[in-house]
Amino acid sequence: MDTATHQSDEDILIHGLKSGNQSAFHKAVRLYTPGMLAVARFYLDHSAAEETVQDCWVTVIDAIQKFEGRSGLKTWLHRIVANRAKNHLRKAKREVSADFSETLDPELADRFAPNGRWATPPSLKTNESAQALLENGALSDCLDKHLASLPETQRSALLLYEAHQHKSDDVCNILDVSASNLRVLVHRARQKIFLMVETFQETGEC
Amino acid sequence: MLMCRDLARIASDYIDGELGPMDTVSVKMHLMMCGHCRTFIGNLRASVDLINAHSSQQLDEELVRRIDERVTESLNARNSGNGNSD
Ligand SMILES: [Zn+2]
Numbered sequence: 001m002d003t004a005t006h007q008s009d010e011d012i013l014i015h016g017l018k019s020g021n022q023s024a025f026h027k028a029v030r031l032y033t034p035g036m037l038a039v040a041r042f043y044l045d046h047s048a049a050e051e052t053v054q055d056c057w058v059t060v061i062d063a064i065q066k067f068e069g070r071s072g073l074k075t076w077l078h079r080i081v082a083n084r085a086k087n088h089l090r091k092a093k094r095e096v097s098a099d100f101s102e103t104l105d106p107e108l109a110d111r112f113a114p115n116g117r118w119a120t121p122p123s124l125k126t127n128e129s130a131q132a133l134l135e136n137g138a139l140s141d142c143l144d145k146h147l148a149s150l151p152e153t154q155r156s157a158l159l160l161y162e163a164h165q166h167k168s169d170d171v172c173n174i175l176d177v178s179a180s181n182l183r184v185l186v187h188r189a190r191q192k193i194f195l196m197v198e199t200f201q202e203t204g205e206c
Numbered sequence: 207m208l209m210c211r212d213l214a215r216i217a218s219d220y221i222d223g224e225l226g227p228m229d230t231v232s233v234k235m236h237l238m239m240c241g242h243c244r245t246f247i248g249n250l251r252a253s254v255d256l257i258n259a260h261s262s263q264q265l266d267e268e269l270v271r272r273i274d275e276r277v278t279e280s281l282n283a284r285n286s287g288n289g290n291s292d
Contacts, residue, residue: 020285025277029270037266050269057273058280103215116209121242122249130255143260162257187218194253 010073017064029057032074035164036081042156042175043085043096052084059084075170078160082174098153100181105191123198139197142206146196150189157185208232213243217250 007015013031016024033053040049060080067076089095102109113119126133134140147155153175160171161182172182200206213236219225220233237244 020281022278022281025281026274029273029277030265033270033273034265037269053269054273054276057277061277061280061284104211108214109211112211112214116211118210118242118246122246125245125248126252130252130259133252133256134260140260143256147257158257162254183219183224187215190218190250190253190257193257194250197253197256198249 014064014067014069014073017060018067020061025057025061028073032077033057035074035160036077038156038159038164039078039081039174040085041152043082043089048088049085052088053081056081056084071170074164075166075174078166078170078174082176086176096153096176098151098177098181098185100177100184103184103187105188105195107195108191123202126197126201133197138204138206139200142196142200143193145206146193150192154185154189154192157182158189161186208236210236210240210243210246213237213240214246217247221247221251221254 013024013028017028036053036056037049040052043049044052056077060077063080067073071079111118111120134143147158150158157171157175157177160166160174161168166174168179168182171177172179175182177185196206213220213233216225216229216233220230225233237247
């Protein structure tokens with residue numbers, strides 16, 4: 001190993017991957033597979049998505065030699081998955097179907113009167129922090145359930161934008177959607193979670 | 207005049223600071239007058255925090271194991287002969 005004065009964890013990991021170190025791969029696989037799956041599932045069904053992510057890791061063994069670090073490792077991996085998934089889709093002559101036309105969730109849309117004011121206003125505001133709310137295991141489970149039942153396109157957009165903290169430009173690039181369509185997907189997904197939290201707080205049920 | 211439904215449509219853009227200056231002013235004016243929409247924005251923001259705080263990225267251990275296996279196989283095939291030095 002060379003004697004760089006200061007290396008980030010990511011640099012060390014990249015160095016390990018480049019030298020074909022097994023434990024570096026093990027670490028990277030655990031760290032990056034969830035995000036890579038989120039990317040693949042935007043384009044493909046579950047089993048094809050898993051297969052694509054597996055294949056990607058095998059190609060990474062050689063491809064990592066060409067990684068120059070212009071983007072972060074995560075973004076680089078997500079782009080590899082996206083390209084492979086898109087090829088897969090092209091070969092199968094299929095397209096991603098997502099609805100970008102309506103910004104409002106239908107259930108939320110029903111809560112407005114014809115004059116555009118709230119007919120069924122939101123329930124009272126919660127003052128608990130997210131961390132405090134999540135200590136309630138039932139809420140946490142409910143959130144998992146609702147995230148799982150989102151349309152794949154909405155969930156992938158939400159996870160990449162929110163949980164994986166990608167910049168909008170990167171998500172648009174990886175998912176091949178325009179900035180405004182990404183906004184629609186993220187907003188639709190957030191509304192679903194908003195409605196879930198509201199129901200949960202009112203009824204204690206998922 | 208911005209109505210509650212219009213505000214609900216652009217609420218995420220407002221929260222993320224992606225609205226233009228004119229729309230931002232309209233939203234702020236509306237929020238001053240409308241308690242329901244203040245609650246809506248507050249609760250939507252809380253939902254975003256919740257998603258961020260909730261690391262729902264549960265790892266599929268079975269998948270990770272399969273990937274590890276394939277990676278190890280390929281590494282071994284590639285490095286056959288060389289020891290694994292670090
Ligand atoms: Zn209002």
